[in-house]
Amino acid sequence: MRDNPIICWCISLQLVILVALLASVEGDIESNLLDDDGGWTTENKDRIAQPGPCNINVEDGSLTQEDFIKKYAYSEPVVIKEATDNRVFQTLTRRSALLEGYGHTTVRLSSANSYSYDKKDVTFNEYCIRHVHPQKLTTLGNETFYFFGDNNHEEWQDLLEQYKQPPYRLPHHLPALSFGLAGPGTGVPFHFHGPGFAETMWGRKRWFMYPPNVNPNFHPNRTTLQWLMEDYPLRKDDPNLYECTLNPGEIIYFPDKWWHATLNIDSSVFISTFLSP
Numbered sequence: 001m002r003d004n005p006i007i008c009w010c011i012s013l014q015l016v017i018l019v020a021l022l023a024s025v026e027g028d029i030e031s032n033l034l035d036d037d038g039g040w041t042t043e044n045k046d047r048i049a050q051p052g053p054c055n056i057n058v059e060d061g062s063l064t065q066e067d068f069i070k071k072y073a074y075s076e077p078v079v080i081k082e083a084t085d086n087r088v089f090q091t092l093t094r095r096s097a098l099l100e101g102y103g104h105t106t107v108r109l110s111s112a113n114s115y116s117y118d119k120k121d122v123t124f125n126e127y128c129i130r131h132v133h134p135q136k137l138t139t140l141g142n143e144t145f146y147f148f149g150d151n152n153h154e155e156w157q158d159l160l161e162q163y164k165q166p167p168y169r170l171p172h173h174l175p176a177l178s179f180g181l182a183g184p185g186t187g188v189p190f191h192f193h194g195p196g197f198a199e200t201m202w203g204r205k206r207w208f209m210y211p212p213n214v215n216p217n218f219h220p221n222r223t224t225l226q227w228l229m230e231d232y233p234l235r236k237d238d239p240n241l242y243e244c245t246l247n248p249g250e251i252i253y254f255p256d257k258w259w260h261a262t263l264n265i266d267s268s269v270f271i272s273t274f275l276s277p
């Protein structure tokens with residue numbers, strides 16, 4: 001065969017074709033994974049907010065409990081990538097799976113203003129069909145109903161127990177989960193409470209934070225989207241403003257009493273782990 005240039009040429013050609021085919025299959029798998037939105041599809045025209053810069057420290061799963069306590073727990077926010085593998089939970093929160101398992105259940109929505117005064121009960125099915133849509137720029141936070149927290153933990157137990165919580169602990173604090181989902185452009189305006197972690201299973205989310213001693217100066221009934229369009233351009237260079245865009249599988253930690261506001265870039269499914277004494 002070594003002496004036959006035609007056979008050699010044919011084999012080389014076959015090899016080139018094989019490598020090209022393998023590369024294109026791999027590319028397809030990769031782009032399918034990237035395109036997979038769990039059925040929580042967002043059309044480009046409905047995506048007003050875009051990802052922004054990140055000035056929050058980013059760590060990975062090699063961050064130890066000791067370093068978490070020393071560097072972040074009581075002092076500043078941190079984003080942690082690849083700390084847990086929540087692929088099972090992610091699969092269980094696909095749109096089809098959630099509608100099939102929980103569509104008939106009643107969920108409690110909260111108004112998406114800073115203090116979430118108003119509540120409304122609807123079926124999960126109705127929420128997905130009537131409320132999970134793009135946020136209008138003219139709609140106020142107190143007119144927007146958001147599914148986050150107030151979960152019926154008995155009814156949703158089978159799902160929530162599949163969530164692998166962030167592997168970091170705060171001494172003398174216990175975790176409690178709040179699960180939610182909402183459309184593109186929605187979010188919660190600035191508010192604060194105790195410390196905790198948050199992550200999205202599907203969709204990207206922008207986080208904005210201020211330390212406890214800085215007043216973010218916002219209107220509690222205006223949405224984070226309105227704040228992004230009107231206030232953010234004037235404040236984005238403020239060294240007190242911490243921000244980052246999280247992709248699915250990335251965790252953010254907010255220390256005690258840090259102001260924070262969220263903005264879903266895509267239709268998002270998300271969960272927070274609140275830490276209480």
Ligand SMILES: O=C(O)CCC(=O)C(=O)O
Pocket residue numbers: 148187188196197198260262263270272
């Ligand atoms: O994820 C969200 O949109 C809200 C999260 C939040 O405000 C919180 O965890 O306190």
